[in-house]
Amino acid sequence: MATPSSAHTTAPAALNRGQMLGLALVFAVACALPFVVSNYRVFQFTLALVYAIALLGLNMLTGYNGQISLGHGAFYAIGAYVAAILMDKFGVPYWLTIPAAGAVCLVAGFLFGLPALRLEGLYLSLATFALGVAMPQILKYKGFEHWTGGVQGIVIVKPDPPEWLSLTQDQWLYFVVLACLVVLFVIGWNLLRGRIGRAMVAIRDQPIAAQVMGVNTALVKSLTFGVSAMYTGIAGALGAIVIQFVAPDTFTIFLSISLVVGIVIGGLASISGAIYGALFIQFIPNVADQISKAAPWAIYGVFLIVFMYVMPSGVAGFIRIIIGRLRQRRQR
């Protein structure tokens, strides 16, 4: 018996016609968006897209592979610093820093993933938590200060759009990030619905059975960690370029926690969930701040609880259930 809610435990299937149409529509809206809202809003949406990339990375690791990371902000920070240092100290053009940040984080994530193999569940989340907590202080370390700028951080010049395009800087950055997001989402989607994606889910649900089936658990887990860190690192680089500034205080443990909040709210093991989660972590704190100046984080907490109560499988799961119900009704 196939119930709609069982869908989120398996790797994503190929798209049907309706979903294709829906996606095309979403993409069209995303392209039109920067022309109808103010530059400040474009900037906010750009940040949301950046978070979406980071969330997809974390979701691969936590949602699909079942490894909980409370320290992904560290990889976001590494990506951001790689981009900032390359631009500031070596004059590398901004678009080249994005793959560079991804490559560095892929290696960093893979290397961190190797020892982390010995740690399961909560122990792994504590190890990653340690990484996240340590990162701001590592960035302030005086041995690196020549590169990182210490507590003062690094200010980056905002990239200009190519001259033949009559876009503002904010609109241009939005499209750069959107392009990265589309590429990374297509790659992620291909990865997750194929052999590797199935292996990842199998390791999450039945590690012993997966091993018996011939899945190289250690390799898949480390690779997942690496790819996940790569996505988050690319997001970090884009985030640094959009914000035009990196400093250790940007990458506190709260960033890591926000990312976890994002994937849970968006929907674990869901690709589209990354977008919903990103919109949540970008906009809900502002909404909360507008409701109450005195206790914005209490309001934020209320939002979290309400979301979890109303949508226990995240926004993506909620939408899936609604669509399933509508379909059933139509079939009757």
Place this chain on the structure above:
Amino acid sequence: MKFSPIRRASLLAFAAALAVAAAPAAAQKKYGPGASDTEIKLGQTMPYSGPASAYGTIGKLHTAYFKMINEAGGINGRKINLISLDDGYSPPKTVEQVRKLVEQDEVLALFQTLGTPPNSAIHKYVNAKKVPHLLLATGATKWADPKNYPWTLGFNLSYQAEGTIYAKYLLKNKPGAKVAILYQNDDYGKDVLKGVKDGLGAAAAKMIVAEATYEVSDPTVDSQIVTLQGSGADTFINITTPKFGAQAVRKAFDSGWKPLHIINNVSASVGSVLTPAGLDKSVGLLTLQYYKDPNDPQWKDDPAMLEWRAFMGRYYREGDPKDASNLYAYLTAQTMVHILKACGNDLTRENVMKQAANIKNLKLPLLLTGMSLNTSPTDFFLVKQGQLAKFTGTQWQGFGEVLGTAD
């Protein structure tokens, strides 16, 4: 030390002179973004949440102060509308909030955005947008760089200026001093150190006999103190943050060193530094102050202090009258009101910046007696003076003249 009636009169005369100066401008009204016949819109970011949330009280006091100003008719009939947003002391959030203030709310100027990292993140942006970025609540020296950043003007006595004043004091009162320096190994520590060295000038090489550093992550500074003591120094400049300040005060006393001990203003808090170090061990410490300390009994009946306390009781009851941040915030709000009044009816961003860069001899009553605020288009250091204070065992007691970096 009390506020004399003569000083009062001179203040009034000064205010009157200002009003006269502003009068001709009344002929034509000019408005930039965020200003109108009825309103002046200001924006700020404050750490209402996050690691520095103790400073959030500054923004709350500003809101209360402007409410009082508005109830009394506002500034030339215009009400101040301060939009104060939370940035959690996180630079990316500051960028987002400041962009909101500038692009969406269209504020006339930014006022007292707090913290060095948050302000670093928006430094280039606000200067590119030509938005007055005024009275920043941080002591970093880079906020006074009118050549490269003509739209940014800080408030606090800069760390370098503080260091320079200590150096000038030593040159004058203890020219033969053998100085040992302990400093925190970051931009703040180096900023104060640079001030000391600049102040000593050619004598620095001869007078400074030892330097030591510590990291914020170090457990203690005991070994550094022992090293400094071993150098034979008789004067100790202690450039530390509160936790290490307390350790250094205790160790310098317990080890029997007992030098002339100057502790920087960052660690001059009686409650969080001297009490844990031991009040008896803190007797004779020197520091620098530039505004009146609400806990200092000598100001108990000071008219300015009474006025401030009355304000606290009437408009900001939830605020702590022992917290010096609330007094600081009152001072900065007064300075902002002074700038806006000086603008008259020309409320453009250019004129706001022009007035902020032309503050002449502004004597606010909560500043230490004899002090004044001054800026010029080539000098964005607003506070350049301070008075040394000695710890008596129960409180700081100001002594001597008001010292400046130029003296």
